[in-house]
Amino acid sequence: MRPxxxxxxxxxxxxxxxxxxxxxxxxxxxxxxxxYVAHGPAxxxxxxxEPHPPASxxxxxxxxxxxxxxxxxxxxxxxxxxxxxSRKLASIRAAYKFCVRxxxxxxxxxxxxxxxxxxxxxxDALTIPxxxxxxxxxxxxxxxxxxxxxxxxxxxxxxxxxxxLAGLNIQSLDLDxxxxxxxxxxxxxxxxxxxxxxxxxxxxxxxxxxxxxxPRHDRLFVNHRGGPLTTRxxxxxxxxxxxxxxxGRREIxxxxxxHTFATHMLNAGADLRVVQELLGHESLxxxxxxxxxxxxxxxxxxxxxHPHA
Numbered sequence: 140m141r142p143x144x145x146x147x148x149x150x151x152x153x154x155x156x157x158x159x160x161x162x163x164x165x166x167x168x169x170x171x172x173x174x175y176v177a178h179g180p181a182x183x184x185x186x187x188x189e190p191h192p193p194a195s196x197x198x199x200x201x202x203x204x205x206x207x208x209x210x211x212x213x214x215x216x217x218x219x220x221x222x223x224x225s226r227k228l229a230s231i232r233a234a235y236k237f238c239v240r241x242x243x244x245x246x247x248x249x250x251x252x253x254x255x256x257x258x259x260x261x262x263d264a265l266t267i268p269x270x271x272x273x274x275x276x277x278x279x280x281x282x283x284x285x286x287x288x289x290x291x292x293x294x295x296x297x298x299x300x301x302x303x304l305a306g307l308n309i310q311s312l313d314l315d316x317x318x319x320x321x322x323x324x325x326x327x328x329x330x331x332x333x334x335x336x337x338x339x340x341x342x343x344x345x346x347x348x349x350x351x352x353x354p355r356h357d358r359l360f361v362n363h364r365g366g367p368l369t370t371r372x373x374x375x376x377x378x379x380x381x382x383x384x385x386x387g388r389r390e391i392x393x394x395x396x397x398h399t400f401a402t403h404m405l406n407a408g409a410d411l412r413v414v415q416e417l418l419g420h421e422s423l424x425x426x427x428x429x430x431x432x433x434x435x436x437x438x439x440x441x442x443x444x445h446p447h448a
Contacts, residue, residue: 141166147238168226199238207231211252235247265396274288283351286348289340301373307358307359324419
């Protein structure tokens with residue numbers, strides 16, 4: 140625990156519901172910032188394997204606006220991207236905002252510091268023939284192949300994250316209505332949609348699921364021993380079929396299927412806010428990055444709609 144910052148740590152874990160990975164990232168950013176405030180640029184000379192001293196309320200209270208700006212500048216000087224700096228600033232802001240609101244500190248030196256500008260990388264998406272070849276590639280004569288087909292169909296059909304898929308329970312499914320309960324980031328629940336191909340693949344998988352190690356739990360997707368699939372296991376399964384079917388597209392991951400879902404939905408005319416809800420994005424700006432893929436559709440609509448087109 141960081142001296143004096145126990146309430147902030149509990150706030151992130153309990154009130155915000157952050158995952159252990161996100162919580163660790165926030166606190167590591169805070170440790171690095173406090174180390175910089177206490178020791179200046181020398182804090183960045185530490186070996187990668189050497190952890191920074193834990194952040195403390197005392198060091199946060201000594202920091203001023205120029206410390207925040209200098210820290211972010213040094214992050215980029217040491218090779219960090221503008222996106223990395225933005226994430227670290229978000230961690231620092233969150234800590235100060237909580238501490239000021241709770242009466243632990245009086246000032247927030249990060250309040251007026253602007254987030255570094257950065258270009259948004261356009262998401263990669265598969266074409267319809269590519270995604271069709273990928274989801275149809277598992278060997279349906281084997282129980283594991285039936286599982287993999289269902290897994291790929293659900294990822295593409297619903298656009299859920301790999302971690303969300305790994306966390307699905309059998310009780311989460313309502314195959315008759317084509318819906319499932321998805322537990323997303325910060326443990327927020329939403330309804331996910333399942334298309335007919337995914338529903339059929341899931342029905343076939345549920346019939347063979349008992350053959351996979353006789354699982355004694357209700358987690359939907361299991362490995363060959365019957366244990367629950369992890370997020371990393373989902374990534375490995377997708378990568379296996381990518382190497383086999385799309386060897387020239389080795390950068391494809393489960394998140395690529397999420398991008399592909401959003402891209403194909405928008406290209407087919409889906410409302411942006413509907414896609415936002417299906418993806419579980421809190422902010423519409425997170426979904427707007429996909430609108431670039433609809434340019435061809437916009438041109439087509441214009442040509443068919445405008446009298447002088």
